[in-house]
Amino acid sequence: MTGIDDVDYRILELLMDDARRSYRDIAEEVGRSPPTVSERVERLTEVGVIERFTLDVDRSRLVEGPTVLVDLAVQPGSEATVVEDLTDAPAVEHVIRTVDAAVVFVAHANERDVEELLSETLGDERVREYRVRLVSDRTWEPRLDEETLAIECVVCGKSVEGSDESVALGDRTYEVCCSSCASEIKDQYDALQQAASE
Incomplete structure (x- = not known):
């Protein structure tokens, strides 16, 4: 199914x-x-x-410092590594990367601690400028929209709703929308397997 x-x-x-x-x-x-x-x-x-499956912890009760929202302007091309480095920082809770190459994160720290966090975690060369704002309240409630909920084909991105196509490769099963996409993902998998064995 x-x-x-x-x-x-x-x-x-x-x-x-x-x-x-x-x-x-x-x-x-x-x-x-x-x-x-x-x-x-x-x-x-x-x-x-x-x-x-994860645990939702109220970190504000476990760490010192106010909850802040930090907007970063980073050097072009460094967004992915900035996100990765910030994700590993203990004071940082959520990291968001936007399509216009900005990085936003929620942390528990005062403004002086944010400056130190950025310097130690990212270095001065990757951050062009930043802005720190105190958070007064926040809500994180993931929701499902039943009207638009559908699995996408891993090959072309179309909805697989009503399709009976799935491809088992290795230890995973991939949902595809048609036999053409099924053939394409099998070919890609076989090419990767062959390249890995060489």
Whole structure:
């Protein structure tokens, strides 16, 4: 089964509400058996809809310093490494990279600590300028939009809704929209396998 149906959608909602919820509890909510729920969660993980199960911690209660939003203007071409380096910094909570090469992050630090964090983590040569703003309140509520929810073909990006095409390669299953995309991803995989063995 490919695509996302109403049962998958409800499973995702329940897991987003509480990722520790048992498959038995979810099964009762969606009217399916626990093994069916387990299979659906596994499939959603294989196709990349579920990336990981994680814990949402209120870091403001664990670290010192006010919550701040920092806008960075970085040297062109350094955005990816800046994001990677900031992600590893203990005081940094969320890092966002925009299409116009800006980097924004949430941290727990005062303005003096932000300057030190940037200097130690990124060095002076990658940051052109930055702006620090105090955060008064924030909400992080991931939501699903049932109207636009669909799995995309890994080859061409079209929706696989209603398609029965999937390709098992190695330890992953890839959802594709048609037999042409299935052939293309198999060819790409075979070429990579051959290159790796040489």
